Amino acid sequence: MISETLKKPDIQLRKGQKITGKWHHKSYQIVRELGRGAIGTVYLCVCEQKQVALKVSKQSTSITSEVNVLKTFQKVQGDNLGPALIDVDDYQASNGYMYAFYVMEYISGERLESFIRRNGDEWIVSLLIGFTKDLHLLHQQGYVFGDLKLDNLIVSRNPIRLRWVDVGGTTLQGRSIKEYTEFYDRAYWKMGERKADPGYDLFALVMVVLRIYYPNGFNRGNNPKRTLMQKINQAVQPAPFRKLLQGIILGHVKEAIEVKQYLLTYYYQQRDKKRSSYRTLNNSDEESYYPLLEMLSVLSVSGAVYLYVTIFLS
Amino acid sequence: MKTGTLKQILLITDGCSNQGENPAHVATMVAEQGITVNVIGILEDDQTEQPSGLQEVEDIANCGLGVSQIVYKQALSQTVQTVTKQAMNETLQGVVNKELKQILGDQQSLEELPPEQRGEVMEVVDDLGETCDIEVLVLVDTSASMGNKLPMVQEALMDLSMSMNARIGRNRFSIYQFPGKKKPLEQLVDWTAQLDSITSIFSKLASGGVTPTGPALKEAMYQFGKKTLKRRFMRNDFRDIEEA
Numbered sequence: 001m002i003s004e005t006l007k008k009p010d011i012q013l014r015k016g017q018k019i020t021g022k023w024h025h026k027s028y029q030i031v032r033e034l035g036r037g038a039i040g041t042v043y044l045c046v047c048e049q050k051q052v053a054l055k056v057s058k059q060s061t062s063i064t065s066e067v068n069v070l071k072t073f074q075k076v077q078g079d080n081l082g083p084a085l086i087d088v089d090d091y092q093a094s095n096g097y098m099y100a101f102y103v104m105e106y107i108s109g110e111r112l113e114s115f116i117r118r119n120g121d122e123w124i125v126s127l128l129i130g131f132t133k134d135l136h137l138l139h140q141q142g143y144v145f146g147d148l149k150l151d152n153l154i155v156s157r158n159p160i161r162l163r164w165v166d167v168g169g170t171t172l173q174g175r176s177i178k179e180y181t182e183f184y185d186r187a188y189w190k191m192g193e194r195k196a197d198p199g200y201d202l203f204a205l206v207m208v209v210l211r212i213y214y215p216n217g218f219n220r221g222n223n224p225k226r227t228l229m230q231k232i233n234q235a236v237q238p239a240p241f242r243k244l245l246q247g248i249i250l251g252h253v254k255e256a257i258e259v260k261q262y263l264l265t266y267y268y269q270q271r272d273k274k275r276s277s278y279r280t281l282n283n284s285d286e287e288s289y290y291p292l293l294e295m296l297s298v299l300s301v302s303g304a305v306y307l308y309v310t311i312f313l314s
Numbered sequence: 315m316k317t318g319t320l321k322q323i324l325l326i327t328d329g330c331s332n333q334g335e336n337p338a339h340v341a342t343m344v345a346e347q348g349i350t351v352n353v354i355g356i357l358e359d360d361q362t363e364q365p366s367g368l369q370e371v372e373d374i375a376n377c378g379l380g381v382s383q384i385v386y387k388q389a390l391s392q393t394v395q396t397v398t399k400q401a402m403n404e405t406l407q408g409v410v411n412k413e414l415k416q417i418l419g420d421q422q423s424l425e426e427l428p429p430e431q432r433g434e435v436m437e438v439v440d441d442l443g444e445t446c447d448i449e450v451l452v453l454v455d456t457s458a459s460m461g462n463k464l465p466m467v468q469e470a471l472m473d474l475s476m477s478m479n480a481r482i483g484r485n486r487f488s489i490y491q492f493p494g495k496k497k498p499l500e501q502l503v504d505w506t507a508q509l510d511s512i513t514s515i516f517s518k519l520a521s522g523g524v525t526p527t528g529p530a531l532k533e534a535m536y537q538f539g540k541k542t543l544k545r546r547f548m549r550n551d552f553r554d555i556e557e558a
Contacts, residue, residue: 023428098425
């Protein structure tokens with residue numbers, strides 16, 4: 001009786017510690033802690049000279065649920081939706097308890113907010129185009145990501161792409177959201193239910209964008225809807241992008257694919273505007289892709305004029 | 315697989331009991347009745363260490379086969395729903411484990427299966443968690459020191475109702491406070507599916523330093539019993555008619 005009710009302690013793995021699975025007998029050496037969440041801790045590990053990420057938890061059922069989600073993602077051909085699943089096993093700790101863990105591909109990269117701070121916020125739109133495409137694919141599989149937040153996102157290098165790294169909140173559509181974080185939660189802002197539908201993810205995505213502009217977050221206030229609208233108006237610069245974010249918050253935009261299309265159109269319009277400004281500068285009908293070539297041509301024209309002037313008019 | 319209705323008592327308190335029988339002992343009795351006891355202990359904002367009084371929180375939950383958590387009042391909303399759902403999942407796992415033992419023999423439980431098979435069983439547990447019916451009796455300590463925390467408690471309960479009602483299964487909640495005016499327990503909200511309309515229910519605060527957690531828990535157990543008895547009568551009536 002007592003042994004059943006006694007609480008299983010959280011597990012703490014040390015740097016350099018070696019973990020061997022009970023079932024598949026693979027060994028992993030801990031390098032460092034990558035992140036800690038409500039359910040478990042993720043460590044960077046080395047296995048057969050390759051870097052992998054290992055998530056371990058005292059709640060074996062949560063680990064199993066996450067493995068189920070990752071397995072579903074694996075079946076989707078082409079794009080890989082989540083990190084690739086490498087191994088699932090149990091670890092017998094020295095305290096006598098058994099801890100379930102799984103091993104996945106290690107995605108190295110930078111946190112979204114620091115990436116944006118370094119490279120400028122015009123990157124937000126281009127990163128979101130790729131991300132909403134992935135999100136749409138996930139929604140088509142019948143899932144909703146759920147716990148979408150800055151901590152669960154990473155900008156990977158080669159190719160530069162916004163990716164999610166923790167699938168703990170991923171929920172079947174139509175069910176209640178498994179895991180959420182208040183600031184990103186639609187129901188907390190009283191803008192809808194805590195139920196898994198594509199709009200739930202899109203709402204959280206808007207909050208991700210806002211969190212880049214407001215690193216410390218902000219309070220809900222007496223009128224959450226008005227607070228959100230105000231914060232968007234104050235921080236987000238290009239008007240079309242602002243309109244999109246507000247449309248999502250109000251629930252007018254419900255599908256990830258709509259967001260992608262909208263952003264894509266906006267992106268092309270931006271590029272066309274830039275192009276047409278080059279055109280007027282150049283007075284040529286040819287399309288100009290390379291600013292360097294343009295510079296050269298401008299220089300050579302001015303050079304010819306200079307030569308003409310010096311040789312024939314002096 | 316049928317699980318019936320899950321029954322939980324959710325105790326929200328900020329300190330140790332000082333009147334009546336030992337609450338941990340009562341919790342054991344409650345668990346015997348198939349009712350899980352979950353406990354949330356609230357810390358003062360300036361408390362950085364867990365005061366010794368809150369050790370009781372863990373003891374009660376352990377004896378009540380439930381989940382306990384100690385938090386600051388700001389984190390209350392999220393904690394209330396996590397604790398409720400976690401306890402629900404643990405109960406369901408217990409049910410599934412029992413079935414597994416019947417099918418696979420005595421030594422088998424979910425955690426002892428190889429990881430490959432665990433996944434399929436887990437899907438069943440997830441399904442049950444989404445579709446099962448659940449009844450939560452909320453027991454709120456309204457002794458004087460809880461005064462400044464009660465608005466947050468109320469908000470957390472509305473949030474809990476929102477989380478639970480996003481599920482497919484049915485939910486019923488009722489809210490009690492202790493100590494009551496003359497009795498150890500006083501009803502504030504009768505069984506209802508939605509808590510989103512509760513406003514200023516904790517208007518009456520008890521003065522004095524009495525915290526009869528044990529007697530209140532015992533009384534809460536009787537409240538569960540009363541209700542199921544009444545309903546069983548009604549159901550039986552209908553069944554007789556159908557069979558005839």
